[in-house]
Amino acid sequence: MFAADPVAILLSIVVILFLAYVYSSQNWGKYKNFPPGPRPLPIIGNVHQIDMSKPHKTFIELSKTYGTVFGVRIGPQRMVVLCGYDTVKDALINRAEEFSDRPKAPVLDKVGENGIVFSSGENWKVMRRFTLSTLRDYxxxxxxxxxxxxxxxxxxxxxxxxxxxxxxxxQRFLTTAVANVIVSILLSRRFEYEDPTLEKLIAIVNENIRLLGEPIVRLYNAYPGLIGLLPGAHKKIPENIAQMYGFIRETFAKQRQELDVNDQRNLIDSFLAKQQEGKPESTKYFHDGNLTTLVGNLFSAGMETTSTTLRWGLLLMMKYPDIQKKVQDEIERVIGTALPKLENRKEMPYTDAVIHEIQRYGDIAPNSVPHATSQDVTFRGYFIPKGTVVIPVLSYSLRDKAYFEKPYQFYPEHFLDAKGNFKKNDSFIPFSIGKRSCAGETLAKMELFLFFTTLLQNFTFQAPPSAVLDLTPSLGATNSPLPHEICAIPRG
Known part of the structure; x- marks a missing residue:
């Protein structure tokens, strides 16, 4: 045995880093006209330049230097960032097919290529068609x-x-209320608010949303072999997914035994009926793996973002009581003491504007879910190879000074014209746009209007005595309010 020579070890490390730098430089410049961006370092790429807790903030700053289409690298993974409504629209609507895939994320390996949120290609197309038609049916x-x-x-x-x-x-009350709406479509039932099963499922979703925003998870997706050796959130997320999927499989196993294809009660029944049609796609796409992931996708997405938006709404009403009063005045004038109906919305421009501004200001999904190119693409003069991760920064669009007069203030007038009528704003894209926009957008809009108007019809929301209302979002994959308490003062 020979003792290790410290000088030799040091020289070896220097040589390895030098070769890695040369390879990195060559690889970065391999594609002529790849979008410009900050120079990556060997091995780590641009990790040292990016706020891994809130990467959208870094991307918005980088866009000031490199424009609305630029490249970054997280470890060995090359990414293209899109900023601004016009650029995002150009990619996700005008070039929808080319930007329609999803990248693989090692932390979500248990999700695989199934479901609707993270799948790509024909499987995604079949699942999206089924989801949209079935959600409408129910x-x-x-x-x-x-x-x-x-x-x-x-x-x-x-x-x-x-x-x-x-x-x-x-938080728990709003989350459970919203969860019960999507559960009624998935399972034809509702849970009591103290039901331990629902509480467990909600806790899993909330924890995973929080953990997905942790820097170690983003690093794990870039360096799975290395970071996988360490403990952390990247190991807890798959455990949580496994627990949820176990409940889902148990549920549809029971429904399969009771299935009557002539009396389909919910989305799971409709999926199980598809399995029995005997068509080629029945085996290829309507298998148990897709059903498990699809139900998990719809439950998680259908619950978390809408309930988080409502939490932002009540927090902002406490912060701006004059705006809350204007909403209540409009409710009294249009609805009175009757049960709010969706048809009331067209007569309530101020309330509609406030709800839109809550979504814009809350900025729930600042980075959207990443896309990937399905083929080599030449986009706005740049070459983007097949399989490149593409990040549409929705936060940029929701705070674009070209579209919003006061982008960093809560200002409902962003959605009102000079006469007080509701006006649309193209850059308002909280559900993303294009073929991969949120499948439950229509349902979410219904819930936001009906829950919000019902609550403000019956309560005035105030901050607890001596409480400081902090509008800083918490750490996570989505922007949610920091933990806080409210006072719901009954009206009338």
Whole structure:
């Protein structure tokens, strides 16, 4: 045995780093006209320049130097960042097919190529068609689902009233109410607010959303072999997914035994019926793996973002009581004491503007879900090879000075014209745009309007005594409010 020579070891490390730098430089310049960006370092790429907790903030700053289409590298992974509504629209709508894939993320390996959120190619197309048609069949955009939302709103009000105007944390109540709406479509049932199964599922989703925003998870996706040796959130996320999928498989196993293809009750029944059609796609696409992931996708996405938006809404009403009062005045004028209906929205431009501004200001999904190029693409003069990760920074669009007069203030007038009528804004894309926009957008809009108007019709929301209302978002894959308490003061 020979003792290791420290000088030889040091020289070896220097040589390895030098070769890595040369390879990195050659690889970065391999494609002529690849979008410009900050020079990456060997091995780590641009990790040292990016806020791994809130990368969208770094991307917005980099766009000031490199334009609305630029490249970065996280470790060995090359990415293209898109900033600004015009650029995002050009990619996701005008070149939709070329930007329609999803990149693989090692932390979500258990999700695989299944479901609707993270799948690509023909599997994604089949699952999206099925999802959209089935959601419509079971009430999305119709009065039947409106009745279910009204039912949950009533349960929510009872819980709020039970606190007698005293401070409480509304997160669990709002999350459960929204979860029950999507559960009614998936399972034809609702859970009681204290149901331990639902509480467990909600806790799993909330924890994973928080963990997905941790820097170590983003680093794990870039260096799975290295970071995988360390403990951390990247190991907890797959465990949580496995628990949720276990519940989903158990649920549809029971429904399979009871299935009557002539009396389909919910989305799971419709999927199981597809399995029995005997067509080639029945085996290829309507398998249990797709069903498990699809239900998990719809439950998680259908619950988290809408409930988070409502939490932002109530927090902002406490922060701006004059705006809350204007909403309540409009509710009294248009609805009175009647049950709010979706048809009321067209007569309530101020309330509609406030809800839109809550979504814009809350900026729930600042980076969207990453896309990937399905083929080699020449986009705006740059060459982007097949399989490149593409990040549309929705946060940039929601705070674009070219479209919003006061981008960093809560200002409902962003969605009102000089006469007080509601006006659309092209750069308002919280659900993303194009073929991979949120499949549940219509349902989410229904829930936001009906829950929000019902709550403000019946309560005035105030901050607890001596509380400081902090509008800084918490760490996570989405922007959610920091933990806080509210006081719901009954009206009338």
């Amino acid at each position: 009430g999305m955009g119709k009065s039947s689902i409106e009745d279910k939302i009204a039912e949950e709103a009533e349960c929510l009000m009872q819980l709020f009233r039970s606190h007698g105007g005293k401070p409480f944390d509304n």
